Amino acid sequence: MSTNKREQDSTQDSSRRLAVIDTWFPWKQSGFRYWENMQIFSQRPDTLFFAIQPYHDEFPAPVHHFSQFKSLAVSERITDIYCVFLNLTLSLFGTCSLPDGSNMPGSNPSWNIGSFLEERQIRLHATIYPGGGLSPLTNPEFLRIAGRYCSTIFTNVEEVLLAVPGSLYHPVVINTDLYDYSPKLHQLPxxxxxxxxxxxxxxxxxxxxxxxxxxxxxxxxxxxxxxxxxxxxxxxxxxxxxxxxxxxxxxxxxxxxxxxxxxxxxxxxxxxxxxxxxxxxxxxxxxxxxxxxxxxxxxxxxxxxxxxxxxxxxxxxxxxxxxxxxxxxxxxxxxxxxxxxxxxxxxxxxxxxxxxxxxxx
The missing domain is CATH 3.40.50.2000 (Glycogen Phosphorylase B;)
Structure with a gap:
C-alpha cells in the first residue's frame, strides 16, 4: 500500500476514536497545541477534547472537563488518547516519580487513569517537546517509562530520539495559513x-x-x-x-x-x-x-x-x-x-x- 493511501485509510478508520487530553485548553496563547488541536478536529471531527482546566478561547468543538473522561470514554468508545508533554504523559499513568525519590516537575498523580486505560485497552500517544517536564536535567529513565507506556511518541529533540527507541521525529506545528509569507519592503529602519x-x-x-x-x-x-x-x-x-x-x-x-x-x-x-x-x-x-x-x-x-x-x-x-x-x-x-x-x-x-x-x- 502506498504511503498516501495508508495515511488516507488510517485517518478515516471508523473503528477507532481519538480523545485529546490537555491541561489548559482551548488557549490560543499555547501556540502549537492550539493549532494542532484545530487540525486534529478538522481531520478527525469525531475526536473528543478534554482539559484539566478548561479555558474560554474559541474552539470548534466542546472541550470537556477531565473529570468526565472515564464516563465519556466508555459511552463514546474511545480507543486512543493523544497528549503533549512529558509531565502530562507520565501523570496519566501515575508514574510521576522514580524509586530514588526524584519527581517529574509539573506532574500530578491525581490525574492517574492508568488502570482504566489498561482495562479498556486504550492506547496512549504522546508528543514530547521541550518544556512540560523535559529539561537538560531530566532523568532519561522518565523518558524510558513514557516509551514503555505509550504506543507512539513524537518529538523534535535528539534527547528523546536517543532515549526512546522507535520515537518519531516531527517538528513543532504552526498555522502557515495565518502566518503566511509577506515580501519585505527595502526601507529603513x-x-x-x-x-x-x-x-x-x-x-x-x-x-x-x-x-x-x-x-x-x-x-x-x-x-x-x-x-x-x-x-x-x-x-x-x-x-x-x-x-x-x-x-x-x-x-x-x-x-x-x-x-x-x-x-x-x-x-x-x-x-x-x-x-x-x-x-x-x-x-x-x-x-x-x-x-x-x-x-x-x-x-x-x-x-x-x-x-x-x-x-x-x-x-x-x-x-x-x-x-x-x-x-x-x-x-x-x-x-x-x-x-x-x-x-x-x-x-x-x-x-x-x-x-x-x-x-x-
Missing amino acids: IQLAFSAYNSVRKGFPLMADGFNRLSEHFHLHLIGNWDDHLHLLTNKNYTFHGILSPERLKSVYEKCHVFLNCSIPDQYALDGFPTTSAVDAMSTGCVLVSTNPRNDRLILEPEKDFIEVQPSGQAIADALFWIKDHFGEAMQIGANGANKIKNRFDAKQIVKSKLSHIFSE
Missing part, C-alpha cells in the same frame, strides 16, 4: 522582532547588548512580558508591545525584516530549535538570526535558511549591520527559511502524519 515569554534561557540581556550597539537605522519590536527588563535597553528605538494575540503578532511580523532568537543554555529548561515564535516569524519571511545553542541541524541550514551567530552582543550587531548592507541577499535567506517552514512545519501535514501513525498501530 530595519525592523527587528524579539518575541518570547520572560525566562532566563531566552537571553534578553544578550539581545539587549546587541541591540544597544545598533544605529538609528534599526527599530526593535519587543513582544512578551519583559516589563522588568526594559531598563537594559539604552537604545530607545524600540516599541514594547507586551503579550499579543496570534492575530496581532502576525501584523507585527509582517512588517518586520528580522526575528532575533538569542537563546542561551539553561540547565533548568530546554528550548527546541527553532522556537515556536521563531517559526511563526520565519513563516512570514523574517530572517532568523539565532544563537542556536543546541547546534541543531535537523532541518534548518545556517546561512541558507537562517543566520547563525555566536552568543555575543557584538556578533549579533555585526549580523544585523550585514543584513542592512546586503538587504537583497539577506531577504533571500528569509524567503528560503519561509519556504522550508511551509514545507516542513505546516500544521495540516504534520497532523496528517501523526494521525497516520496513531491509527496504523
